[in-house]
Amino acid sequence: MKIEQIYTGCLAQGAYYIVSNGEAAIIDPLRETQPYIERLEKDNVTLKYIFETHFHADFVSGHLDLSRKTKAPIVYGPTAKPEFEAIIAEDNQVFKIGNITIKVLHTPGHTLESSSFLLIDEKGKETALFSGDTLFLGDVGRPDLAQKAASMTQEELAGLLYDSLYQKILPLDDDITVYPAHGAGSACGKNMQKETVDSLGNQKKTNYALNQKDKESFIKAVTDGLLPPPAYFGMNVAMNKKGYDSFDEVLSKGLRALSPDEFEEMAEHSGALMLDVRNNEDFAKGFVPQSINIGLNGDFAPWVGALIVDVKQPILLITNENEEEETVTRLSRVGFDNVLGFLKGGFEEWKNSGKETDFVKRISAQQLEDEIKIKKAKIIDVRKESEYNAEHVNEAYSKPLAYINNWIHQINPEEHFYLHCAGGYRSMMAASILQARGYRNFTEIEGGFNEISKTGLPKSDFICQSKV
The missing domain is CATH 3.60.15.10 (Ribonuclease Z/Hydroxyacylglutathione hydrolase-like)
Structure with missing residues (x-):
């Protein structure tokens, strides 16, 4: 046995x-x-x-x-x-x-x-x-x-x-x-x-x-x-109970390679969400405007489910080379079967074709400390509530990423704020969603609270998370 x-x-x-x-x-x-x-x-x-x-x-x-x-x-x-x-x-x-x-x-x-x-x-x-x-x-x-x-x-x-x-x-x-x-x-x-x-x-x-x-x-x-x-x-319950398309068919459709022109045209006419699965460091430096970042190197599928929600949502992929199949597979695991194709050559091909690009304003935790010394600052912490309760920057606002669709409308687009999570994975997701919806008056913190904790910024007393 x-x-x-x-x-x-x-x-x-x-x-x-x-x-x-x-x-x-x-x-x-x-x-x-x-x-x-x-x-x-x-x-x-x-x-x-x-x-x-x-x-x-x-x-x-x-x-x-x-x-x-x-x-x-x-x-x-x-x-x-x-x-x-x-x-x-x-x-x-x-x-x-x-x-x-x-x-x-x-x-x-x-x-x-x-x-x-x-x-x-x-x-x-x-x-x-x-x-x-x-x-x-x-x-x-x-x-x-x-x-x-x-x-x-x-x-x-x-x-x-x-x-x-x-x-x-x-x-x-x-x-x-x-x-x-x-x-x-x-x-x-x-x-x-x-x-x-x-x-x-x-x-x-x-x-x-x-x-x-x-x-x-x-x-x-x-x-x-x-x-x-x-x-x-x-x-997902409904799919498991009622049935679904063959995974082989889902994979075949999702692995359609699209040139930058084809990708752009399909994005404009299909209502597809552009999903960039590169790591947060690469995404911050440059990305296709209006695309959302959910990195493949983290809890990818659960975050796709939590943030995109509708499993029928058409999706266009931007990946690193040779990660297309893994991405389609991991999306299918949580029922996101409607992948229309991927950007052939990835973001580099898009950039080399001369098309418009965007970026996220990102600074180090040390720069954050330096800037806060000379001006009043609003800080938004997108970690889970238990992480925030364990330790956080004094006077930071707790706005968990999982509930961004609920709190994003409370943001004043005229008021600048700093944005962080634990290490940069979740805050870059939040940053991409914010920018896709027209919010640009913010700065994201590289390395998140892991790096902020090493600075002299005043923080709450640490409480073990197992007790909160």
Whole structure:
């Protein structure tokens, strides 16, 4: 028997590849199927089942393409109602893969159809739990994402989650290995550990949600401090439930190379958003006017979802050379399938063709300190609220990037301000959005608060983020 966790850092997502005696199962696959096909061919095994723990909100699963290519059936837990052919398992139903067994445990709470999959090895021992978004390491799945579909409050769903955990999962043996669907950084939980695998026994000791005195205290603990879910989540759920275009078709359309003239014409007539995925340092020096920067070298896909929101939005890409395919792939993982093409030769080709360019006014943290000494300054901090609360420049305004569409209209275009995040990745996104919407009276700080903290600028007292 072999269990492989296929972890994708930018989504903080874990898919699982399980092999036993010539047969395989895959749990919660990502959108692109080729890596799984290659594993199956290398191991010379047949994919018997594709298990889905629930209808995912934060990414588009590869279940449909994988099933089409391998003929393996898709398996959901009880109450799931996909709009395509699938096996809807009963609670405690078992599935054989080679010499092992996968047992379905219906564990509603995160969503109504949420299920965990218990692996029973060749000797009949319960060995591993693929817990989906029901149980994370250090946390549990947030119970507010399915309210609308379920016509239930988040408190009612939290009560279901309590029953699932305390009746189905906590009675299992301590030595069972827990393989969750997500780790730290995912918006599907609020307190996840950085580790991606743990024993159930250790989670029983350390996970706050598994150590509540009663159901009422559990509900309060897991619903306290939940931030609004990213707006694209509902669209991803719909795609996972209803179906989507083949990834191969999406990739083929997105890899259409456009000359600067073609790119410019398509941008003017298609309503496409120009997305520049270069790093913030290169973008600051020069970019296609009106383009938005979301760097590929960070939490790219989640930020695309949070800032662009509409998965049907037409997109034109500006990338570094040979990054086009990776960009289209990572966009498709969160459902942004409507990529119309990319700028052939990238920004350099655009610049060399003599077309208009733009730039972001950027200064160092030391320059910021020097300028503030001689004039009154307004500073906008676009980090998360928890980062701001931990430590910030005195009198800086907290305006998290995730909510820029809410606060951008409060900006006075006549009043100059300084803009920063932690290291420059998020503040450049904010800068590009501001300039695309006509706000230009600002200066962005290179290196963000990481560099500002080294200056003599007055700052609040540091508070450990784990306590805020």
